Amino acid sequence: MIPMVDLKSLNARLKPAIDDAMHTVISEASFIKGPSLREFEENLASYLNVKHVIGVANGTDALQIAMMALGLKIGDEVIVPSFTYVATAEVIGLLGLTPVMVDVDINTYNIDVKQVQAAITSNTKAIVPVHLYGQSAPMLEIMELAKKNNLFVVEDNAQAIGGDYTYIDGEQVKTGTIGDIGCTSFFPSKNLGCFGDGGAIFTNNDDLAQKIRMIANHGQPKKYVHTILGVNSRLDTLQAAVLNVKLKHLDDFAERRQAVAHRYNVELDEVDEIVCQKVANYSSHVYHQYTVRITNGKRDDLQAYLKAQGVSSKIYYPTPLYKQEAFKSYHDGRTHKGTEQLCKEVISFPIHTEMTAEVQSYIIKSIKTFFRV
Ligand SMILES: *Cc1c(COP(=O)(O)O)cnc(C)c1O
DSSP states (O other), X not given: OBOXXXXXXXXXXXXXXXXXXXXXXXXXXXXXXXXXXXXXXXXXXXXXXXXXXXXXXXHHHHHHHHHHHTTOOTTOEEEEESSSXXXXXXXXXXXXXXXXXXXXXXXXXXXXXXXXXHHOOTTEEEEOOBOGGGBOOOHHHHHHHHHHHTOEEEEEOTTTTTOEEEOTTSOEEETTSSSSEEEEEOOTTSSSOOSSOOEEEEESOHHHXXXXXXXXXXXXXXXXXXXXXXXXXXXXXXXXXXXXXXXXXXXXXXXXXXXXXXXXXXXXXXXXXXXXXXXXXXXXXXXXXXXXXXXXXXXXXXXXHHHHTTBOOBOSOSSOGGGSGGGGGGOOSOOOHHHHHHHHHEEEEOOOTTOOHHHHHHHHHHHHHHTTO
């Protein structure tokens, strides 16, 4: 079976450097808050050109701690896209805040700014744009709306680390560094993945950074002083050591993924029933996923056919968030046309840093054969 990602080959390629980095941590026995963690936080901050990076235990914790740091009250509303991974909205509900789900754009798959604007009420306190599959959400418009309405912006950058947002004047910034806070995940299959769970929070705001560090560490500004309620959420030093090695390759990883995506785009353009994801002019795309729409209603048949041919594919995501049992109570009953259509039409094909031309040819041939192209 051709896998969605090939972490074994990637890890084999980087093994000597990763082994060295891990052995350093083991010989120092510096497993919690060791030197490699501080080093990684500094390296990532400098790569992203952001003032503060705080390592945490996973991407979901990153989002939760970010929300906790904003000092919101029970019932405050936070706007999220209805087409995303559950973690984006889950942490909001868990904190007693109200996730307000809005529709996404059918072409870019990202949050629809008009719908965000329409969802703002006097209780709205924050927006959580998701840079889905590796493409930036429309951040300029979101930041303008946020400024006008005095809202926080927390970017869910779990799928887009290393991506760029380009302003109208050509200035480029890294996704995750535009809003008040950015959150990411180092889950193994993410574009920058570790050997287990990991995550990080980014901010340019000194006060928020201090509060985030405190919350992630039992709300303590110093040992055995607890000024607020916090959690225990740390990025292990061993994971930071792995990430330090991989961070040096992050741009190369993106280029490899982009080359695979480019070839899919060119080849699949010949298939009438496939519509590729639109890449907005303000965004790069780091292709955490390569996802297209199948417009003839045969998406599930294509998936079954590919499976029979030994080709993996995935549906991210099959169900609008508001149709999930856990989120029904937050739903106003309205149907989100974009999200509903995407849930029925999207399919993601294998994409990763180690894809060979031969394997990709086989995948493309299988897809084209299904559509008789
Ligand atoms: C992976 C992911 C998360 C959660 O990250 P974990 O490290 O698995 O907790 C959150 N949001 C999005 C969009 C993700 O893809």
